[in-house]
Amino acid sequence: MENIAILGSTGSIGCSSLEVIEKLSHRFRVVGLAAGRNTRLLEKQVEKFKPKIVSVEKKEEADELKKRFKDGSVRVTFSQEGAEEVAGFEENDIVVSAITGIDGLKPTLAALRTGKKIALANKESMVAAGPLIKSLVQEFGSPIIPVDSEHSGVFQCLAKENPESVQKVILTASGGPFFRKSAEEMKDVTLEEALNHPRWKMGKKVTVDSATLMNKGLELVEAHWLFGIEPKKLEVLIHPQSIVHSLVEMNDGSVLAQLSLTDMKVPIQYALTYPEREDSPLTSLDLSEIKSLEFFKPDVDKFPLLKLARLALEEGGSFPVVLNAANEVAVAAFLQKEIRFPEIAEIVSEAVENHQKKEVKDLDDILLVDRETRLVTRNLMERRS
Ligand SMILES: NC(=O)c1ccc[n+]([C@@H]2O[C@H](COP(=O)([O-])OP(=O)(O)OC[C@H]3O[C@@H](n4cnc5c(N)ncnc54)[C@H](OP(=O)(O)O)[C@@H]3O)[C@@H](O)[C@H]2O)c1
Numbered sequence: 001m002e003n004i005a006i007l008g009s010t011g012s013i014g015c016s017s018l019e020v021i022e023k024l025s026h027r028f029r030v031v032g033l034a035a036g037r038n039t040r041l042l043e044k045q046v047e048k049f050k051p052k053i054v055s056v057e058k059k060e061e062a063d064e065l066k067k068r069f070k071d072g073s074v075r076v077t078f079s080q081e082g083a084e085e086v087a088g089f090e091e092n093d094i095v096v097s098a099i100t101g102i103d104g105l106k107p108t109l110a111a112l113r114t115g116k117k118i119a120l121a122n123k124e125s126m127v128a129a130g131p132l133i134k135s136l137v138q139e140f141g142s143p144i145i146p147v148d149s150e151h152s153g154v155f156q157c158l159a160k161e162n163p164e165s166v167q168k169v170i171l172t173a174s175g176g177p178f179f180r181k182s183a184e185e186m187k188d189v190t191l192e193e194a195l196n197h198p199r200w201k202m203g204k205k206v207t208v209d210s211a212t213l214m215n216k217g218l219e220l221v222e223a224h225w226l227f228g229i230e231p232k233k234l235e236v237l238i239h240p241q242s243i244v245h246s247l248v249e250m251n252d253g254s255v256l257a258q259l260s261l262t263d264m265k266v267p268i269q270y271a272l273t274y275p276e277r278e279d280s281p282l283t284s285l286d287l288s289e290i291k292s293l294e295f296f297k298p299d300v301d302k303f304p305l306l307k308l309a310r311l312a313l314e315e316g317g318s319f320p321v322v323l324n325a326a327n328e329v330a331v332a333a334f335l336q337k338e339i340r341f342p343e344i345a346e347i348v349s350e351a352v353e354n355h356q357k358k359e360v361k362d363l364d365d366i367l368l369v370d371r372e373t374r375l376v377t378r379n380l381m382e383r384r385s
Contacts, residue, residue, distance in 0.1 A: 003091045004272070005032030005051075007083055007107050008098035010041045012203045013121045013147065013264060017096045018045065020269045023281055028272065031091050034083040034099065034107065039065060046074055053089050055082030084110035094272060097122045098147070100205050101328050102370055105129055109363065112136040112144075119271035121147035123222045127324045129366050130225030144226065145271040150219055151226055152267035153246035153258030158227060161250065168249040169229050171219050172239035173298065174199045176211040179238060183302050189341045191334065199242040199262050208331045212344050213298065217309020218327075221320050224313055231313050236306065238296040243285070261285050304345050308352055318358040318369045325373035326351035333381055343384070351377045 004021060008014045014035075021028045030049035035042040036057045046054055046069065055077040056062050062078035069076065077085050080103065087095055087110040095111035096119045097104055104122035109129075111118050113136065120126065126133060137144060146152050150171040158166070177196050178186050194211040195204060202210070209215035220234050237247075242262045249255045260266045263282055270277070287293075300307040305327070312319040326348045333339045339347065351373060360366050 001029050002027060002093040002272075003031040004028050004094045004096065005034070005053075005086050005089055005092045005111075006030065006096045006098065007034040007087055007104065007111070008036075008096075008100065008122070009033040009045055010035040010038040011098055011100065012201065012206075013098035013268065014096070016264050017098065017119075017268050017272070018049065020265050020272060021049075024269070024273070024278055027278070028094075032086040032089045032095075034086040036099070036103075037061070043068060050074070052091065053077065053086050055079075055086050080106055083107040087111040088114055090114075092116050094119060096147070096268075096272075097125070100124070100203055102128055102324065105366075106363075108133070109136060112142045113140055115140040115142050117274075118142050118144045119147050119268065120144050123148060123218050124324050124328070126222040126225050127218050128321045128370065129363070130221065130320065131360075132363060132366065134225060145274050146222075146226055147264070147267050147271050148219060148222065149245045149260075149264065149267045151223060151246070152270055153244075154223060154227060154248060156258045156270070157246065157248040157256040161248070161256075163228060165251045166229065166233065166248060167251050168233050168235060168247075169223060169227065170235045170237050170247040170249070171216060171223060172237050172242070172244055172246060172295075173213060173216040174210065174242045175238040175240050175296070175298075176213065176215075178211055179240065186302070187340070187342055191337055191341075194334070194341055198240070200264070202264075204335055205328070205331055208334060208344070209327070211341070212305050213303035214305040214309065214327050214331075214344075214348070216298070217306045217312075218324070220306075220309055221313045221323075231310065236298050238298050239294065240296075241290060241293050243287075243290060243293055259285060259287075305348060308345075308349055312352060315357060318360050318365075319352065319355065321360060321366055321369040322352055322355045322373045323348065325370045326377045329374050329377040330381070339381060339384075347377060347380055347384075350380055 034055045053075045087107040098121040105125040312323040330344045
């Protein structure tokens with residue numbers, strides 16, 4: 001039996017991970033769950049999966065849970081330290097890192113320090129702290145298996161390859177709900193339209209990131225740190241069918257690709273069972289039914305955040321931290337209907353363009369730049385209103 005802790009158990013990735021674990025109950029057991037505010041769902045998950053440790057965001061909610069499970073069968077903790085405790089729980093064999101945003105960083109670092117396998121979904125950590133995460137992997141030996149479908153695809157394509165033979169890594173993007181809209185039409189799109197992703201059912205933040213294509217920008221940075229691929233060898237193609245998740249071009253002209261149905265349970269299961277594979281209950285991919293697979297170059301004038309993310313990656317230092325923090329603030333404001341859709345890109349661009357590059361040597365430096373950027377971005381938004 002392998003023991004699993006899930007950080008972000010009440011989210012889209014967290015719930016899909018639990019579905020995978022349930023189907024593979026001969027092999028996996030849940031020992032830890034970390035959630036935010038959705039204690040009702042967490043309670044049901046505790047009843048069903050009987051973990052030994054759980055955490056929630058707030059003390060009052062932890063106190064409620066303690067009353068509910070007063071037989072002491074589960075240790076209930078709270079706050080970021082609580083999530084870190086779940087991540088570092090000594091019985092873990094695998095940690096699924098799926099808290100959204102920079103809030104997932106410290107728990108992910110705690111998991112990395114255990115030397116156990118990490119199934120990484122929280123891309124924002126990799127964007128803000130790529131070099132730090134890499135150094136912890138070297139120090140503690142935790143293998144990181146990507147959960148993002150594109151990175152899972154690259155990981156599988158690269159499995160038996162010499163990294164020096166790689167010419168190009170191409171991440172695909174569905175294009176999001178506004179791929180076929182003009183820049184003019186995109187000015188008036190609503191929150192509801194932005195959240196109506198054509199292919200994937202995901203949490204709200206990543207869904208909005210998919211609509212601006214910032215998601216793909218964050219994934220470029222993530223791919224750089226996960227696979228050590230130079231930025232100039234990383235490309236993006238819009239592929240509306242979301243069947244081919246990534247392609248890797250080798251120096252002999254061969255192009256390797258990974259295909260699967262549009263279901264996050266596929267890369268989640270792969271990350272959990274790696275290096276083995278297990279049977280999947282999903283229906284198999286029938287290309288004759290899908291018929292056509294289309295690919296387009298992304299329009300970076302219409303989706304400027306993709307270009308900005310590449311710039312931040314190339315600049316390095318504090319720029320990726322600023323990119324991520326400004327984006328988190330702008331997307332949160334859009335989700336609250338405080339700003340319009342095109343303002344996300346305008347505000348993030350302004351925050352990045354106004355930033356003076358700093359060296360980020362450790363976690364304190366990252367968190368300082370993150371905090372400063374959040375203040376700067378909020379001020380930028382206030383000045384507009
Ligand atoms: N969904 C996808 O298909 C997909 C694909 C690839 C990568 N990802 C990445 O995976 C991560 C999660 O995405 P998602 O779609 O699953 O998001 P989601 O549905 O919004 O779930 C986020 C999870 O994080 C928890 N959380 C948020 N803030 C927290 C905090 N301060 N402390 C503890 N827990 C906190 C939430 O708890 P509560 O709900 O209880 O508040 C929830 O369990 C993101 O980084 C995303 O980019 C997602």
